[in-house]
Amino acid sequence: MSRAGTILRVDLATEKVEKEATSAYVQDFVGGGAIGAKLIWDGVPPDVSGKDPKNMLTFNTGPLTGTLFGNKCEVMAKSPQLANSPVMTAGLGGQFASEMKFAGYDHLAITGKADEPVYLFINDENVEIRDAKHLWGLDTQQTQVRIKEELKDPDVQIACIGLAGENQNVYAMILHDIQNTASREGFGAVMGSKNLKAVAVRGTKGLKAGDPEACKDLWNEFFSEIKEGRGSLFARLSFREGIAAHIGDYGKFRDRGAWGYYESFVAPPMKKEETMADFVTKYKVHNVGCSFCPIQCQQNYNMPGVDTGGGACMFYEGYRYLVKSHDTTLWWRASAKAQRYGIEVNSIANITGWLMLLYEKGLITVEDTDGVPMEWGSEEAVMTVIDKVSKAEGFGKLFVDGAVPAAKVIAGGKGLGLLNQDRNRLSGAWHVGMGSRRTVMLGGPGASRLTRWANQTVFMHPMHTDMEGIIPWYARELGISNEESEKLIQGWASEWTEKQVGDRDAWRPESVRKKGAYLAASENAISACDISGHCDFLSDRGPHFGAQRVGVEETVQWISATTGTLCTKDMLLDAVQRKRLLEIAYNQLCDLSRAEEEVSYVKALDPVPDGYHKGDAIDLERSVEPGAEYCSRRGCDPATGLPLREELERLGLGDVAIRLGPLLAGPAPEAPSPQSAT
Amino acid sequence: MKRIVLDPAKCTGCRVCEAVCSLTNEGEFNPVKSRIRVVRTVENSILYSTPVFCLQCEEAYCQAVCPADAISWRREGLLLVDEDKCIGCKLCEIACPVGAITVNPEKRVAIKCNLCGELGEPQCVKYCYAEALQFLPAARVGISKARAKAEKFLEMQRREA
Numbered sequence: 001m002s003r004a005g006t007i008l009r010v011d012l013a014t015e016k017v018e019k020e021a022t023s024a025y026v027q028d029f030v031g032g033g034a035i036g037a038k039l040i041w042d043g044v045p046p047d048v049s050g051k052d053p054k055n056m057l058t059f060n061t062g063p064l065t066g067t068l069f070g071n072k073c074e075v076m077a078k079s080p081q082l083a084n085s086p087v088m089t090a091g092l093g094g095q096f097a098s099e100m101k102f103a104g105y106d107h108l109a110i111t112g113k114a115d116e117p118v119y120l121f122i123n124d125e126n127v128e129i130r131d132a133k134h135l136w137g138l139d140t141q142q143t144q145v146r147i148k149e150e151l152k153d154p155d156v157q158i159a160c161i162g163l164a165g166e167n168q169n170v171y172a173m174i175l176h177d178i179q180n181t182a183s184r185e186g187f188g189a190v191m192g193s194k195n196l197k198a199v200a201v202r203g204t205k206g207l208k209a210g211d212p213e214a215c216k217d218l219w220n221e222f223f224s225e226i227k228e229g230r231g232s233l234f235a236r237l238s239f240r241e242g243i244a245a246h247i248g249d250y251g252k253f254r255d256r257g258a259w260g261y262y263e264s265f266v267a268p269p270m271k272k273e274e275t276m277a278d279f280v281t282k283y284k285v286h287n288v289g290c291s292f293c294p295i296q297c298q299q300n301y302n303m304p305g306v307d308t309g310g311g312a313c314m315f316y317e318g319y320r321y322l323v324k325s326h327d328t329t330l331w332w333r334a335s336a337k338a339q340r341y342g343i344e345v346n347s348i349a350n351i352t353g354w355l356m357l358l359y360e361k362g363l364i365t366v367e368d369t370d371g372v373p374m375e376w377g378s379e380e381a382v383m384t385v386i387d388k389v390s391k392a393e394g395f396g397k398l399f400v401d402g403a404v405p406a407a408k409v410i411a412g413g414k415g416l417g418l419l420n421q422d423r424n425r426l427s428g429a430w431h432v433g434m435g436s437r438r439t440v441m442l443g444g445p446g447a448s449r450l451t452r453w454a455n456q457t458v459f460m461h462p463m464h465t466d467m468e469g470i471i472p473w474y475a476r477e478l479g480i481s482n483e484e485s486e487k488l489i490q491g492w493a494s495e496w497t498e499k500q501v502g503d504r505d506a507w508r509p510e511s512v513r514k515k516g517a518y519l520a521a522s523e524n525a526i527s528a529c530d531i532s533g534h535c536d537f538l539s540d541r542g543p544h545f546g547a548q549r550v551g552v553e554e555t556v557q558w559i560s561a562t563t564g565t566l567c568t569k570d571m572l573l574d575a576v577q578r579k580r581l582l583e584i585a586y587n588q589l590c591d592l593s594r595a596e597e598e599v600s601y602v603k604a605l606d607p608v609p610d611g612y613h614k615g616d617a618i619d620l621e622r623s624v625e626p627g628a629e630y631c632s633r634r635g636c637d638p639a640t641g642l643p644l645r646e647e648l649e650r651l652g653l654g655d656v657a658i659r660l661g662p663l664l665a666g667p668a669p670e671a672p673s674p675q676s677a678t
Numbered sequence: 679m680k681r682i683v684l685d686p687a688k689c690t691g692c693r694v695c696e697a698v699c700s701l702t703n704e705g706e707f708n709p710v711k712s713r714i715r716v717v718r719t720v721e722n723s724i725l726y727s728t729p730v731f732c733l734q735c736e737e738a739y740c741q742a743v744c745p746a747d748a749i750s751w752r753r754e755g756l757l758l759v760d761e762d763k764c765i766g767c768k769l770c771e772i773a774c775p776v777g778a779i780t781v782n783p784e785k786r787v788a789i790k791c792n793l794c795g796e797l798g799e800p801q802c803v804k805y806c807y808a809e810a811l812q813f814l815p816a817a818r819v820g821i822s823k824a825r826a827k828a829e830k831f832l833e834m835q836r837r838e839a
Contacts, residue, residue: 002707067707068697095693095718102708141723154719178723204783206700206708215701223805239807287690287808288725292697292707294807296690300725308723336723562707 001210002067002562003031007039008105008127010120012194013053013112017127022106028652030559030572031106032062033074033089033530034579039109040076040087041582041656046589050080050186051168051193053113059092059100059159059199062533063567066101066207068219069558070533071290073097075182077190078590081170081402086587089530090173090187092159093290094180096201097533099157103203110194119147119160119198124205132197136166139340140175147200160198161188162342167392168192170402171347175339178288179298179310183344186402210564218561222550226295226538230492231548237473238297238537239287241280274326283332290535297537303329307336318349323356325377334382341390351403352385355410357418363411370394496540497521516629527576528552532559578651580634581643585656588642588663679755679816682731682793682800685826688810691718691727695802695811702794702801704782711782713791714802729811731802732757732778732791740770740779740790748788755816756795761787 003026009018022035029035036058048054057077064070072093079088100108103124110120117132135143140162148154157176164172165188172188173181191197209215226235272278283303288310289296302308306329319331338345352374358364359374366373372384388396398406407416475485494504497514500521506514529536532555540551552569559567628638635647645664648657657664696712704711714731734755741749741757748763749770759770759779764787770779771788779790794800803813814822 068694068701102710141720144720178720178725204710206706206710208706209701212701212705219698219701219805223807227807285724289690289692291693294692294694294805296692296808300723302724310723 001564002063002101002207004061004066004101004104004106004205004207006105007035007107007109008122009109009111010127010129011112012110012114012118012129012196015129028575029578030063030531030567030575032060032065032072032533033076033527034575034582035107036060036074036076036089037087037579037582037586039107040078041586043109043111044078044087046586048078048085050078050082050085050170050190052078053194054111055085055190055193057110057187057190057194057196059097059108061097061101061106062531063559063563064555065533066098066291067209067558067562068215068292069222069562070535071095071098071292072529072533072535073100074530075174075185075187077185077187079170079185079187080168080189080193081186083404084587084590086590087583088185090182090184091530091536092174092176092180092182093293093535094157094176095291096157096159096176096180098291099201099203101203101207102205103201104205108199110196110199113193114195117195117197119200120196121151121156122199122201122203124203132195135197137163139163140342141178141340143198144177147198151200151202153202156200156202158198158200160342161191161196162340162390164188164341164343164390165192166197167390167400169343169389169392169400171344171351171389171399173342173344175342177310178300179312179339180290181312181339181344188342207562209562211561214557214561218554218558222554223294225549229549231538231550233474233477234470234548235295235538236477237470238295241277241473270326274328276328279328279332293535293538295538301332301336303332306333309336309339311335318346319382322349322353323377323382324353325382327377327379330377330379330382333379334386337383337386338390341386343386343390347403348386348389351389351399351406352382354403354407354415354418355385356381358411358415361418363414368395368410512625514629515626516631517633519626519630520633523580524573524576525551527579528555528572531572531575531579534558574651577635577647578653581636581648581651581653582656584634584636584641585643585648585660588660679753680793680813681734681755681816681819682791682803683812683814683819683822684729684731685810685812686728688808689716689727689729690808690810691716691725692807694805694807695729698801698805702797703789703792711784711789713778713789715777729802730777732774733776734791734793735775739773739775740788743769743773745769752795756793757790758792759788759790761785764788 003022005022007020007022009020025035025038029038039058040056044054044056055078057075059073059075061073062070065072072091073096074089075092076087076089078085103122105122114129117136118129119132119135121128121130135146138146140160143160143162144158147158148156159174159176161172161174165174168189170186170189172186172192173183174188174191175181225231280299283301285300285302287296288298288300298310298312300310319325319334325331335345338348355364355369355374356376360376364374369384370388372381374381385396388394389399390396392400398409407413471482471485471489474489475482478485493507497506497518498504501514501517503514505511506518525539526536529539534555538548538550540548552572556567556569556572559572631638631641635644636642637644640663642660642663643656645657648654693709693716695714696709696716697707699712699714700706700708703713709715714729716727716729718725718727734757738749738757745767746763746765748760748765749757750760752758766781766786766788768781771781779788781787782789791800799813803811
């Protein structure tokens with residue numbers, strides 16, 4: 001019932017539009033990213049590169065999307081950010097995904113390349129490929145304004161690219177509304193490579209609730225939890241101060257001099273006007289967020305004379321710590337510009353910081369950066385990098401395919417080893433151990449949430465950054481000391497890991513015991529959100545935010561109530577398992593040798609030479625035991641990271657076993673039946 | 679008598695009210711069938727939003743214009759549409775000064791806010807996290823608005839005290 005019922009397939013080259021029933025996939029895959037993984041598994045050969053017209057860009061909503069319990073879609077495609085183009089995902093919220101459902105579509109799969117710039121207009125049953133030559137060159141905000149004017153409908157919801165996507169920069173994002181983005185994985189470049197400027201959706205059909213009474217009761221429970229229950233702590237934090245305003249101001253970043261690229265420099269104490277709290281107080285217009293979510297966790301800012309726009313979490317960290325600037329005006333100018341160009345803020349901050357490091361070390365001069373000195377904290381440098389990279393002009397052209405290809409050329413390749421020096425949540429934009437066989441096993445390749453989660457879980461030291469950042473805030477809110485707050489949050493973390501894996505200490509960075517099981521359980525919780533359409537920020541995905549209590553158990557109740565068809569925990573977890581094994585298998589079929597080649601450039605395995613993080617290292621040995629345990633939980637072979645044949649067969653994924661063929665250990669596969677030989 | 683009171687400045691445009699209203703009244707998640715609609719517009723990257731809902735006009739044009747006599751006072755402060763009498767002519771939609779009555783495209787009868795009568799409290803108000811909507815006794819609305827607006831002056835006095 002709360003499923004829209006249709007998968008929409010559009011080939012931009014042939015302008016062919018096909019509609020297919022979602023129902024065939026629902027039993028095994030439930031929805032969202034799991035069906036997305038299946039669409040790509042079935043429809044895209046693994047040797048296709050991210051920017052190839054054959055790549056399939058999919059928008060995957062879940063059964064909860066468009067209801068009171070969810071609003072997201074998972075954008076999935078082969079990512080051009082890594083040399084071997086693995087399948088990756090990025091969440092996109094706002095109003096877009098709900099509108100897709102209201103128009104009648106659970107999934108949207110776009111292949112092919114249009115001859116000239118186009119945009120897709122989905123208006124309930126009518127699907128139209130429209131000319132976008134007049135939109136090419138417009139920024140992400142102008143594009144949306146023009147399309148709404150042209151369609152004479154201010155309520156059409158649009159996901160689009162800016163200049164960075166048009167120029168196919170691999171850090172280009174897809175942007176919707178003011179600040180809702182599918183920012184990671186370079187999906188903006190995938191749109192650009194298809195000559196697809198935007199997808200505009202208008203839906204008027206709504207979704208019938210399967211069991212309206214159950215929906216009302218469950219909603220009341222959920223709302224009470226985030227309004228008054230334990231979950232209200234994080235909800236209040238998000239609503240009042242913004243999802244991440246606290247991250248830059250508190251915790252490890254501020255106190256311990258995580259600054260630039262981890263040399264011994266310690267950040268000076270912040271003045272009041274340099275804090276995010278101050279920025280938010282002065283320039284927040286109001287909260288913004290996603291459809292049907294009470295916690296509008298993102299923020300709409302207006303800094304008069306500088307720029308307007310929205311923000312979620314990253315820019316505070318990116319610009320403060322990677323380019324060494326405490327100037328909130330500079331962050332905002334840069335971040336708002338990046339949003340307009342449609343380039344991911346943290347990636348571009350990373351590129352800027354890396355160039356500044358090379359400049360400081362004398363490895364590059366102004367000649368390498370079109371006459372602009374790359375001095376730490378320089379506004380001219382920051383804005384030049386955003387401009388040149390997004391427009392693919394001058395030295396910016398070198399970054400079209402990402403940091404690693406650029407670093408092979410710039411400074412004669414001497415800067416390669418200086419990439420990937422960060423090892424906490426800033427790792428988002430780089431690829432720590434990217435795409436290697438090991439990370440295919442552990443959480444997936446690249447900069448996806450699951451990868452970051454895996455890296456943080458297995459390698460991070462000391463305590464989880466987010467958790468650390470949240471301690472003083474909870475202390476202030478509850479009127480308790482930092483020590484008490486830390487104990488409280490640790491208690492919640494222990495409660496969660498005990499329930500999930502039977503070990504109260506599994507979340508602790510120093511603990512290796514049950515770490516792999518903990519990782520698998522966290523991944524299940526996050527993936528359950530990716531599949532259902534519920535937002536993982538409002539879920540109990542481990543101790544990430546401590547207070548949240550909504551997990552897989554609640555998600556299946558919601559799915560049952562909204563769809564009117566029973567969904568059990570086992571069904572959802574099997575769908576998670578199918579999604580993960582499809583991704584793992586698919587990415588093993590992508591050319592891993594190319595990814596391994598990239599890893600060899602990464603020097604992040606060396607211990608940090610000095611400063612607070614002295615001695616910290618990404619110790620691959622540390623991942624051996626958790627890796628093996630994770631594999632056994634995930635149904636994979638610890639030696640190869642490949643899915644086990646019996647697990648694939650249990651899940652009805654015999655075709656996967658056949659395609660993996662010789663890579664798989666165990667008895668030889670039987671002759672393929674006509675149905676399974678896809 | 680209680681009525682719904684709006685503070686537009688507090689609305690975040692989350693649209694929970696739309697989903698809750700259509701779920702309560704129609705068993706659907708469907709803004710089109712919601713009795714309260716959130717108008718959102720983005721101008722120069724700033725979102726402006728406000729909910730629009732029936733204000734239960736004392737002298738109601740929708741009632742006056744209805745040729746089928748389908749709109750009538752249930753009690754003081756609550757005008758209701760009788761779906762059996764409604765002929766779906768949409769005159770009420772044209773006449774309404776705020777845009778708060780429309781026609782359900784499926785049932786083809788007029789729909790407007792019924793204050794969730796049996797539930798004792800409009801669900802849009804109950805679940806408005808930002809508290810942009812309140813359900814207040816009519817006699818208290820004036821002072822509650824005055825309080826909110828007077829806060830600046832009170833703050834000045836506090837500073838001087």
